[in-house]
Amino acid sequence: MKAVTKMSSQYLTPLVVQRADPYxxxxxxxxxxxxxxxxAYNLIEIRRAxxxxxxxxxxxxTVWRKHDSGEMSQLIWAPEIHFINNKWYIYFAAAETTAFDENGMFQHRMFCIECDNPDPMRQEEDxxxxGQVKTGMDSFSLDATCFEQNGxxxxxxxxxxxxxxxxxxxYIAEMENPWTLKTKPVLISKPEFEWETNIFSVNEGPAVIHRNGKLFITYSASATDQNYCMGMLIADDQSDLLNSNSWTKQDKPVFESNLSVRQYGPGHNSFTIGEDNKTDILVYHCRDYTTIKGDPLxxxxxxTCVQPFTWNSDGLPNFGKPNPYNYK
Incomplete structure (x- = not known):
């Protein structure tokens, strides 16, 4: 079954330039x-269409700007906007310094902002x-997402x-409210395969989609250069999602660089739905070159790129390959 449908040609690629970690x-x-x-990693913006x-x-x-100092003053990464119980929430990661900690890691923690105005773009003051979404582990953390299942x-x-x-x-946990965890973190995946450990051993950028009686969590692995790729976890939607044994990891990437069309390091994806409210859309970021001076970050x-994807007869998603650029 082909993953690229006729709808793919209608979308600009790239869709939004110089925007990584798209949601x-x-x-x-x-x-x-x-x-x-x-x-610049210095603010959070929203656009709509x-x-x-x-x-x-x-x-x-712009709906929020980094602080001048303190825990939300540096490296504002990967915001996600969610609508929960008639309020808007944005999850993001931030640090108080660009220096590394004793483990050689950035010092990000996860934070949440809230808006109860029906129009989340009206003004920053809304x-x-x-504050920080605390997990019980005081260590580098980022790329939060959330989803509702069985109430x-x-x-x-x-x-x-x-x-x-x-x-x-x-990790996964149940939430007490959109900024507070109710349960302890449960480890559901760690870097173990070769494609998850190229240059850096990384599992990050989780995204959730619910189809065919299953919950799928895609995630990004390895360094953020051309090695970056997407893996996937699967759980039955009626299983105990806080039991690590409910989650099965695919042993191969489900989306990776397409060298033939110069699309390198696709990842940090999210999911949305097409204008027809039927077609599933993969959202991700990608580069069109491999020679990078300094830190790829x-x-x-x-x-930001988007493309439709289909579902195989076994109920699993078929993301295909990154599409070539059709717009500059």
Missing amino acids: IYKHSDGYYYFTASVP KTLNGLANAAPR WIER NLYYVWAQKDPAIKGNSNL YDPNRH
Whole structure:
């Protein structure tokens, strides 16, 4: 079954330039809401449009800015916008310094801001800080997402456990409210395969989609250069999601670089739905070159891309390969 449908040609690729870690949410008002890491890592912006292509030229609105000092003053990474119980929430990671800690890691922790205005783009003052989302482990953590299942709200994120080799693992917990965990973290994945440990041993950037009686968590692995790729975990939607044995990891990447069309390091994905409210859309960032000066994290040219994907007869997603650029 082919993963690329006729709909793929209708989307601009890249969709939004110089926006890494993209998250797109289609709300009940018919708008697509988009947020992502900005190259300066200094603020959180939202843009919206009635179509996915419309996001390309939609005016961004800044809704939060980094602090001058303290725990939310540096390296604002990977915001995600969610609508929970009639309020807007944005999860993001931030640090108090650009220096590494004793484990050679950045010093990010996870934070949450809230807006109860139906229009989350109205003004910055509508957003209030709910503070750090504490996991019980005081270590590098980032890339939080959340989802609801069987009446419960769950939080999934990446975090460093000093007792486990590597940079970050994936954890899940139930939430008491959108900024507080109710249960202890449960480890559901750590870097173990070769494709998860190229240059850096990384599991990060989880994204959740629910289809065919299953919950799928995609995630990104390895260094953020051309080695970056996506893996996937699967659980039955009626299983105990806080039992690590409920989750099965695929032993091969489900989405990776497409050298033939110069698409390198696809990852940090999210999911949305097409304008027809039927077609599933993969959202991710990608580069079109491999020669990077310095740390890849500071290279601004990870562009947001979107493309439709299909489902195989066994109920698993078929993401295909990254599409070539059709717009500059």
